[in-house]
Amino acid sequence: MSGPPDGASVAQRIARSFPALSQSHREVARYVLDHPLKAATLPVAELAELVGVSVATANRFARALGYEGYAQFRAALVLGFEGALAPVEKLRGDLEQPADPASVFDATFAAIGRNLEATRSSLDAGACARAVAAIQAARRVYIVGFGSSSWPAGLLARNLDLTRQDVHLLATVEGPAFAARAMRRLTADDLVIVLATPRYFTDTVRLATQGRESGATVLALTDGPHSPIAAQATITLCVRTDSRYFAASDASLAALVEALSSAVAHASGSLVAAATRLTESVLPWLDGDYAAWPIRGSAVPSPDPDPEP
Incomplete structure (x- = not known):
């Protein structure tokens, strides 16, 4: 990439060059400054169409900023957003390959299968045992997960x-503010379980850090040691989350959650009793003949002492 040796950003180059830019180049510059993330994802033809200029004008705009051409300009613009844009760039390439719906279904199930097998084979038995023991031993368990991690x-x-x-x-x-307020009570006897896969939320990382600094055990369910919450964790369980169409596959994290929950339930030694109590409590709300049974504690009419024959 050509340009001044000071390593100026795209925004800095625009500010420096703006007085000398033509009116059409200024229109492109304004759009880039107002929508830098979107502009970083656009091929030259799409940017030109959105701004209302020619492709040649968009290319000349890039050269006016000191780049060899639009490709170099866009590469520089992407630098500030590489983590956030990686799924977008991958998706753009995938969508250029034609596929019918059945093929997409098949490819998605195949990818999930590969993720699950890679996750299963790479799990550390010792880390799994420590995770279950930490959940059993904790006085309180706090669970943090935002965005796509909220439902797992x-x-x-x-x-x-x-x-x-x-x-x-x-x-x-109420969002992260509620989480931060609740976690102010953390002690070394508590456990914080943090779930996060790409893309990572700053609030998730902050709350994981708060948990570690409070002396609590932090269990991270994430996509690898490179994850920002892994650095804050006492115990880490990793999943493979490759996905063609999304930032990360949610199926892997959901599977890890079910596996961890199953191991905790098995280790509790009271699963049958707990499941029985749960079934009794929800029985009146279940559809079917058993829904007619009265709710526990409700008034039940006494039998007629003199029923008619």
Whole structure:
């Protein structure tokens, strides 16, 4: 890439060059400054069409900023967003390959299968045992997961609640502020389970850090040692999350949640009793003949002492 040796960013080059730019180049510059992330994903023809200029004008704009051409300009623009844009760039390439719906179904199931097998074969038995022991030993369990990780976090909370008390899901409508407020009570006797796969939320990393600094055990369910929450974790369980169409495959994380929940339930030694109590409590709300049974504790009419023959 050509340009001044000071390593100026695209925005800095635009600011420096703006007075000398033509009116059409200024229109392109304004669009790039207003929509830098979107501009970083656009081929030259799409950018030119959105701004209302010719492809030649868009190319000349890139050269006016000191780049060899539009490809070099776009590469420089991407540098500030490489983590966020990686799924977009991958998706663009995948969509250029024609496929019918059945083929997409087949490829997706195949990818999920590969992810699950890679996850299963790479799990460390010692880490799995420590994770289960930490959940059993904790006074309270706090579960953190935002974005696409929020629903596996909810599944984990639901499953752990079957065999232990004081399980707190911190993914609520109030957001990270509620989680931070709830976690102010953390002690070394507590456990924080943090779920995160690409793309990672800053709030998730901050809350994982808060958990570690509070002295609590931090269990990370994430996609590898490179994950920013892995650096804050006491115990880490990793999943493979490759996906053609999304930033990460949610199926792998959901499978890990079910495996971890199953191991905790098995280790509890009271699963049958807990499942029986749960079934009794939800019986009146289940559809079927058993739904006619009265709710426990409700008034039940006494039998008629003198029924008619």
